[in-house]
Amino acid sequence: MLFSLIAKQMKMLIRNKQPLIILLVMPLVLITILSNALGSIMDGGEGAAIQANLLIVDDSSWTQEEEAIKLFLEREGVTGPALDALLKQFKSSDPVELLKDTILASDEMKKYIAVDYKQTVDLKAVRQDENIDGILNIPTDFRLNYIKTAYFNNANFAELSLYLNQDNDIRASIIQSVLADWQSGYTQSAALLEANLSPQEIMSNLEGVEKIEQVLEANERKIPASIYYTVGMLVMFALYIPAFLAGFALQEVQWKVYDRILLAGVSPILYTLSIFFTGTLVAFTQQVIMLLFGMFVLGIEWISLEGMTVIIVSYSLFVGALSALMTTLQFRTKTDGIANIFNGLFITVFSFLGGSFFNIRDISEMLGKIGDLTPNGATMSAILSIQKGQDLSVIWPFMFALYILVVVCVLLSIVFFPRRGVAE
Structure with a gap:
């Protein structure tokens, strides 16, 4: 009924x-x-829901460190054509350049992260800038220490400093997600080389944009x-x-x-x-x-x-x-x-x-x-x-x-x- x-x-x-x-x-x-x-x-x-501002402070460069890297390789017994080949390979797989020219330079990534580059700044002063959501400080001799660690099992690990603006949690999360992905790539370079995989190839295919979408979807869609x-x-x-x-x-x-x-x-x-x-x-x-x-x-x-x-x-x-x-x-x-x-x-x-x-x-x-x-x-x-x-x-x-x-x-x-x- x-x-x-x-x-x-x-x-x-x-x-x-x-x-x-x-x-x-x-x-x-x-x-x-x-x-x-x-x-x-x-x-x-707006093309993107939110955009983070990242400042990369690079206290060095490949040109400045190349001579020191060359001297280190010679002390390790690498000379002649082998030395030139290694220098060329190290330069092409420089993690900092890969970050700048491949990961952060992509059109998809630019929608979410605006990047500014400076060489020497007063970190204490720029950390007070509310318009900056994150600062990546690349120290002097980073490339040399990276090569020692990744290719020669040296214990002197190449360290970076990342400062995040805690007042902008969502934007800070975007930066942290991408840089954590990038850092994971370069810290595993030795294992990649043993498997005959180029660090450049792996790091250029990081899923940074996908991770950003996950961060935004979880926090501020x-x-x-x-x-x-x-x-x-x-x-x-x-x-x-x-x-x-x-x-x-x-x-x-x-x-x-x-x-x-x-x-x-x-x-x-x-x-x-x-x-x-x-x-x-x-x-x-x-x-x-x-x-x-x-x-x-x-x-x-x-x-x-x-x-x-x-x-x-x-x-x-x-x-x-x-x-x-x-x-x-x-x-x-x-x-x-x-x-x-x-x-x-x-x-x-x-x-x-x-x-x-x-x-x-x-x-x-x-x-x-x-x-x-x-x-x-x-x-x-x-x-x-x-x-x-x-x-x-x-x-x-x-x-x-x-x-x-x-x-x-x-x-x-x-x-x-x-x-x-x-x-x-």
Whole structure:
């Protein structure tokens, strides 16, 4: 019987053009318009989400150290053509030059790291510069010590100094990720040579850009207008579902259909549950369609699908519970005034506070916190949080609030639902 009631209500919804237009067509049109019209403003026209500033201080150079390297090789018994060949090989695999000319010089890397080179600076002074996110200090005789360590097993290890700006954790993480990858390459040069692999070949293929993407995704993924307004319209238009379902239920009362349902032995609780499950199903379907539209039409890459599923299901359950409660209230008042007030006032206020039109926190942090207390605002904040790359645990406080509302709405609709036929 429950499935028959749900199927009946779904047919009533599908046969009416107005609900379909408002629930599906309007949000998709608004998403497209807002994403394109406000995309350049929200996205800022930036090619990358964030860019770090790196200063490389090289106190030496190959030209300055070449003579010392040559003398060291001669003391090791390397002379003649073999000496020239080794010098040529060492110069071509100079880790500092590989870092400058290969890794940091790539077009992809330039989007994330802006590099400046200086030879001799006052480190104490430049470390106070807030615009510098990281300083790599390459000391005198670094190349000579590197050759001794990598090729002659000398214990005098070539050391570098890396200073990171702790006030810019994300940018510092980008620099640290790339330089750690680079350092790993040059410290393993001896093993690479034994395996007949060129350090130049290995170090030029470091996955620095991929690591940067991981750092950004884990810490600060930029939310473009397409994602923001897809989520904003998703949570806003789901709130129209309860009014439509409650309106159809009131029509059944006016057409004496509801009385016949009661005469058929259907309990009021079962009828309430049918409204709850119908609202949940419609809301879930609506949101899935909008997410797929964002993916295939707007090119959105949704991350953390398991988190998205939890949020969408939770919000759909709330919409179903609100549908049941609104139906109860309309049966009690015997008028569609409740639905009209909800559509005309509450949805507008909730959407404003929840951030569907724009980020309310840009106006007031306090309003933003109030918006998170609304069901649509909590859902939107939860989705945007995981789309920024935050851990899944961040959504549970929002989901807890939603499920409290679900339980309250369902209990109120069952308790206050009329136990007998609803007279006009």
